[in-house]
Amino acid sequence: NVWLTPNLQPFVGGTYFPPEDGLTRVGFRTVLLRIREQWKQNKNTLLENSQRVTTALLARSEISMGDRQLPPSAATMNNRCFQQLDEGYDEEYGGFAEAPKFPTPVILSFLFSYWLSHRLTQDGSRAQQMALHTLKMMANGGIRDHVGQGFHRYSTDCQWHVPHFEKMLYDQAQLAVAYSQAFQISGDEFYSDVAKGILQYVARSLSHRSGGFYSAEDADSPPERGMRPKEGAYYVWTVKEVQQLLPEPVLGATEPLTSGQLLMKHYGLTEAGNISPSQDPKGELQGQNVLTVRYSLELTAARFGLDVEAVRTLLNTGLEKLFQARKHRPKPHLDSKMLAAWNGLMVSGYAVTGAVLGQDRLINYATNGAKFLKRHMFDVASGRLMRTCYTGSGGTV
Template sequence: MIPAPVLLLCRTSCRPLLLRLGPNRTSWARRTIFLRTALAMATGGKNSHSGSPQYTNRLIHEKSPYLLQHAHNPVNWYPWGQEAFEKAKREDKLIFLSVGYSTCHWCHVMEQESFQNVEIGQILNENFVCIKVDREERPDVDKVYMTFVQATSSGGGWPMSVWLTPDLKPFVGGTYFPPEDGIYQVGFRTVLLRILEQWKRNKTTLLENSQKIMSALLARTDVGVRGEEVPPSSQEVTARCFQQLSESYDEEYGGFSESPKFPTPVNLNFLFSYWALRRSTSEGARALQMALHTLKMMAYGGIHDHIAQGFHRYSTDQRWHVPHFEKMLYDQGQLAAAYAKAFQISGEEFFADVAADILLYVSRDLSDRSGGFYSAEDADSYPSLQSKEKQEGAFCVWTAEEIRWVLPDPVEGIPERKTTADVFMHHYGVKEDGNVNPMKDPHNELKGKNVLIVQYSLELTAARFGLGLEQLKALLAKSREKLYKARGQRPRPHLDTKMLASWNGLMISGFAQSGAILGKKEYVDRAARAASFLQSHMFNASSGKLLRSCYQGQDSSVEQSSVPIHGFLEDYVFVIQALFDLYEASLNSQWLEWAVQLQHKQDDLFWDPKGFAYFSTEAADPSLLLRMKDDQDGAEPSPNSIAVTNLLRAASYTGHKEWVKKAGQILAAFSERLLKIPVVLPEMARASAASHLTLQQVVICGDPSREDTRELLRCVYSTYAPNRVLILADGDSTGFLYRRLPFLSSLEKKDGKATAYLCENFTCSLPITSSQELRRILLP
């Protein structure tokens, strides 16, 4: 059990924090007197309004867009590092750690309310060592202290606010704090003064309690093999995971919660795989229905940007209508692949169109000219060029009047003299007084505005206005183009131009898989360009290590931080996965060779030889109090979940059996969670089936420039068969694959035609030259 913080109890969430001060609440008047007295004590009796406060904000030298957003706060911010740690120890001061990211709405709010407040800045500067961390740049720091916040409260979120002893041990934390006390919320100023008072009076107790908390956290985060090294039954794990997902499934709108509702591609990937293993059963049919219905409802909803493409972060309501408007790269990469797979399975062009829509957005708005991908677009922006304050969603929402002004043209063939705006507004649910439920707009930022949502099918809208289906499609497409141009006149949201290895890996997978499935060479080429970018800018060839991040420079060049941050486990697993996907799409073995090199380095840096599975971080950083193993798939799959499949793929490409053993050891390390609540690890549950069945090697012998080879490859690309790897045997006996897999030399083309073989455990099928026969075998 985690000891409660000694000062106060915090209840945290993504929304504003309620902080309870105990049963004896002082009156507002008494509390105000206390604040004034404590402020005078904390500032040495100085008048905070007299003269200019002195502060040195060191964030101005950083590269992270989030840190630079705070570089002009009247706070003596330090980046995470030795300078701050040594100052805290030398001056015996508590550390105030603030963690967020550049497109975080509540991070912006807390900055404006508290970190730009001169009086609060003075309290912080004179009594604390203040450290600001970009959680996307340093996920290792974020995970340690978020684990503490979640363990000592009922939630977590960003901005994360944690107070540490000079030796970096946390003792109290929360998320967002308003600047001043309210009826139900304690203000940030009060929290600072209470903590300062306790540090002066009860330092010994605080230090003792922080040590107890750390001991409890160490025990809580210890994931590893306890008894026998035996992976759990994949059949039991997948059946229970499906049951738990089915129980939480929203039959009407899709998804797996009421609100807020997140895309969760890991759930969709699991359901696709579950269907593939049980195609002929009712459970398999239901799994596929759940996944396809969810993807359709998301694409119809307001979480999908119908004008400028791509998907917003999540929906605040059950029906995917009103989103939190930020757009994250990791969502785009995973969702592009999910929609491409939905097309691969169903054959419905609708899903292919949505995948193409996502990739258009990323190519246009999140792409650096060097080939890398940017991290995110903000939710907040200025409503107009004259506005002084940003509002959430301002760039994306519409009034009915705006739409009528942009789309005034009458529609030919409609007797009621309806305009294009009338048809568009009907189809996308636009109302004269706005279509946003006030309950989903607590700050009245969306009052009178509309979030576009597909309200009716094309067939119903066409029937309503007496239009032909193709006529309606053309009208809506032209209307969206006009609205896109009109929206381009608005102030754009902030663009986070930080480039992360892990998220670039997810996006490379999205382009590579979509390119292979949809037959779009330009997508595969874009994936290869991004992979080359990673190799040039985020990989140290001499050490064999990945770097975590790089940034767009002022002259549009690519820059590294002054102290380069080495890659974490998630960077390795997502990049390795991307390189495997890119090999299968391009059949260029240079990507395969680099993936195998990185897999060896990952083993060296992160593998736990005692408890098995991979740690999230290297062992070399003494400032990290916990070396953790993620045990939950969230917005991104956990690195160990992806590592299982990566290891199996790597073994299939190299014959290195030690990697198969490691995959089983990861499953054994997480066996308790997989057996009890696999719904929190759906990607690992999916991987457990691949581990149990082993991966099939689909070997194509032929020249990819010839049509007969391309026909067999198209068959493989168009068939959803999750537990297989694709290998091109081009006859080059000196090539990477032939050196690793000697049995390839025994496989030949039959009668001079391109030939396929299905191989497993060094045993191969009879030669197959017909794409129809190959499809039949791939889909048993």
């Protein structure tokens, strides 16, 4: 959101303002009223601020040539990019900005490329560490859908805990590549499992039968049929729901324990809900929980005196039961338009991951996606690629 002067100069802006005031966020209506009042009372100050903002934006968009005849070399620009990312890096949670935090897979891929060309240097090791840690923290956080896989659009906090629940195709495509790269570099199957989960979600929820890929799933949906849509309703859980779905006792534990209690401990669910009021400006998520990994499998297993593989199996079984139960909830709206650019990213995501993991099934998705683009979005007569196509009645394109 950006407000402009009558001369189209920016003077106020912000990422997101909720419709109404919350505990820690000013609502859009209040912002409008304050801007109107300031424009009446302090117009000259706002115009001066506008000029400073415009000057700063122009300065950031230009490369100063000084006395040189040539622009900086690619190596110089790469080093500058790395240094800037290093300065803004979140050591604890990963990522490169304060909330809201976006996945920014392009940055992660850049860091892997930087590591590749600086492997024997301290900066190269640092680039690899930043990218791998960020990917791991995102995959453990609530920005990842641990029940149905795939990633939400961004996190409203710096811990990757409470997301804006929309799911975008372009994020899935680029994150699949980033996690595949992480697996190639580290050899850690944690990353390859995340990549496979992303593509499993896309195949199930964002794929057209002819090979194309839909754009997104909305954040809002009704908690129950006939109710008003709420953000995240499809994805959040109460303790009572999990207890009812997973009542089975866990054999061999050092204390009385059900499958539900094990899952809730590992993913941080609480009776009061694990979403801070500051992250719930509309008050729609009270008593609800977003699944986010709180402990490693080893720590969870040690806490209850269980074998690590047994805990892994119990958690996976529990997540599958939650997934089956979630199917009975009203689904978020599907944005079924198909964009050529985003489809191209998704074709690449399947192709790269399939090649890295040696899975022909994933490469087939890439092949079918490319055929879809050629069949439905390429105009042979003009040689042009069309931007968008839509599904018609009966699922036709």
